[in-house]
Amino acid sequence: MEPPWITKGRGRGRGRSSSVVSSRSSYGSSSSSSTPIIQRGGMSLVKLNSKTQEKASSSSSIHLEDIPENNPLYAQLQEFITQKQSNTFAAIAREDTTDDMKTYEKVEKREMIFLLENSDIQRREEPWKIFQRYLLNGLYFPGESYKTWKYYETLLISTGVEFQHFSGYNTGENVYNFSKMIVKQVIHIEDWGISSMTERQISLNNVKMNFTYWDYIQAFDKVLCYNNERHKHTWFIKICAKIFANPMPNWFLNWWSYHGPTIKILPAPFLNLYKEWVKISPDLNKLYQQDHIPYLQQIEQICFFIEFSIPWIHKWIPEVDFTEEQIPCLYRTYYNNFWDKLMKKDPQTKTIYGQ
Template identity: 30%
Template sequence: MEEEFSEKPPHILAKELFNGWHFKPSDSQKPQQYYKNILVQTGSVLFKHYTDPKYPNFITHSTAQILKNLRPRDWRENPNSPKKFPAKFTTKIDHYPYFTYWDYQMAWYNAFLMNNQHMRHSWLIYFKYGTQFKFPNWFQEWWNWYGPSSFEILPEKIQNLWPKFFEKFHPEPDQKHIYRTIHFFSKLCSSWIVSWNYSYEQDQHTGIPLLVHNYRTKWWDKFNDEKYDSKYLDNFFNKNPRLSKSTASTLLAQAKTKKEYKKLMVEMLGSLDSESEDESPASSIKTVDLADDTTLVTITRSKKK
């Protein structure tokens, strides 16, 4: 970063360089609201915003209920083929009227890059209860920034369910690589809080000053975890028998013909979730260049618990 930039507070510098956005304004017709509307239009996320009673325009925190994640195969057409927004979206806020699957993928990152003037906004994020999720591979990268990358943020009571959950959980072949934390939070509908801010850091190799995004996740203290015990877990697998390893062989044994066996196998593969041997690290750093060659500013995303 050039010397004259480091004299300003990091969030002020970001506001000046990126035209009030929190990501590189590569297309003036695609602001943060554009990406948020993509997730709303596709039925992927339900957003709610809460304001200070004394200042109605000041958003203090927001909630995001994840309803679904679309994989390229779920797009049902070429990922480069544009879809058009209904008029209700473009008449309220003037932005680009079309979006592709690649815009949809980017929306998961940029839609959450909002903050208030005091840089103290936070998100409460959770998955919709009882929903069968099929996660695209790139969602794991999103999880590295916005999701709990470690189960250590969980209270001890829920941490104790972790090994018991994966003793029974049956993996789906095409999603074995998906982080176990993603499946744990999505199936048990545990919520978490994530917030982000700007700061200055130095490149560990060159010493060049960097403007960084710092992401922090934590457990929501008001979450009611009284029901989360071994009995709750047993009831969960009793209601969802096809998610359980122990019932898989029992179900298949019920088949009397090859046709019934094949049908049960197809149903199981369509409803099972997965586990992964590899976990996202508790902290991670990614460098994203949001500036052009004249500003020489590098944005680094730094994930912290």
Template identity: 20%
Template sequence: MSSKSIFPFKTKQSYSLQKRQLPPTITNTQINKALISPPKPLTIVYSDVVKNSNISHTSTSKSASTQDPNKTIYKHIKNPYTEFIFSIEPEFRKNCKTPLDIAKRVFYPDWHYYNNHAQKTQTFYEFILVDTNSIKISPKSDPKNPELITHTSVFIQKILTLSEWGQNPHYFKQFTTSFDLPIYNYFDYMDAWKNTFLFQNIEDRHSWFFCFDKTFKKQTIPYWFIDWWCFYGPIEEILPPPIIEAFNTFTKHTESLTLCPTMLSFFIHCKLSWIMYWDYTIEELPQTIPSLHRQFWTKWWNKYDLSKCTSETILLSLK
């Protein structure tokens, strides 16, 4: 993955030209009889929650890479933080074998979040970030199957603060081109940073390539984005040894920002990239209500030129 891609970035006009399939509303959706089950005693209900989540990666080992004769291959490492989605009702789990099955039962088809506004689709949120020039986005398809988007490149250009929004957060702004739902507010903008990246392909194997764009300028980071970073951002365990050394140098020679993770400041300063994907997991403890969570996996980008980020380049850039 690189910024020089044969796949163009999406334009603002492309969103008004798309034909979007809205999810069925509650009134025209047939009742799923599989949701209707005979009652069980509570002692049984919460003890037989699905335990096998079929997660492809189960290790949180700090061993981030393996060496072959030609190059270093970095592995995904699980983020220690998981995002709570909802408590699992008994009806949600009937005949479901995996956490993904539960999510597909509860959410609209092809949605991976809950929203009571049927027009606030993943595309709606994505367009907010593109229309505000917050990101550039470029989906990549499988050459053998153009309908299958395998991964998407995202270049972060800026993060709008409430001051830059310029009005109360509940006031609306209009998109610059036509769209099904023509307006959005700052709360929608905040939600867009999460829901945009909840797109999933038909094989449930989509990944994201994130990078702070070269045009990203030093700015105040909103607190809500720091929350986003804790889930969607990289963790220190994915960093190769040379980058860890550069990170330590950066830490020693810069002042930490209030409540802003040094890793975030480091990635912004060096315009670094990372790869992320997410999946579902069930969290439960004895005598507690089971809940569905989203878990995040990140890794270092194999093709990054490590010579661009060293202790020496850090010291030069800070002069």
């Protein structure tokens, strides 16, 4: 299945976000089949849809195999096609989101999903089966029946968050192996409306639904609870630097402590940049001196990942454990990993993509 968008940006520069071509763009879109994807002189190579192919079937056409291998155009087309295939997020995600948990950094904080009964302890080594015993298939958290995972995703889309989902091999419809989440805006409570209970509206399956600021906060947690039937779903997450345009709400700092990365996942080049950046960053100096933010290493790391638009890979698994009162419960444990694509070399510039 051809992915509907291509990763164009490569994280170069401070605070730049990757430019993304959606499924409505000229590449991978049936509505723009006449747009050349490569052009040489007066000749163009275009991506045809089914209707165009039918019209072209009666006329002469040229294919890659029709071009002699000693023709310079053959090598250029091969390189172009290979680059397009390797640069898609789908191809990268299949390569990078391995199931080897040793490559992931375990997050210190974890979330309690719900309390268990004592009879569940005997199945402690089967947390997914316990999970499914309490919740129907396709549900990932307890709560109101209408506030599904799709409800929270639609809510966030209406408030400046972008999602892309990709299915892997041998999976059914709407079953995803990996997803992409790009946060372009974080709304502060002072910008919401008259009060935090002021309602906004979304449309889900042609049904109008209302939500408040508290639903908005919950959505950032609930939307990441999705997992596929193989229990191996991974998230690609990036926070755009433009969120610095408004004050960062404290609930977002708490969200980061569960879902955000730390510098422990950074490879040496990025870690060295971080150590130099914290010494000279004017934004950090402003936070400490003017806004009187406490000196927290977490603040430094959050600002670093966001300012340089460094994405990360995120996943979770359920675990059976006990509360402080020794009541059995099911926890959601989180893991983060560095996106290895940033450390790969661009075949043209010979520099790493994260340069």
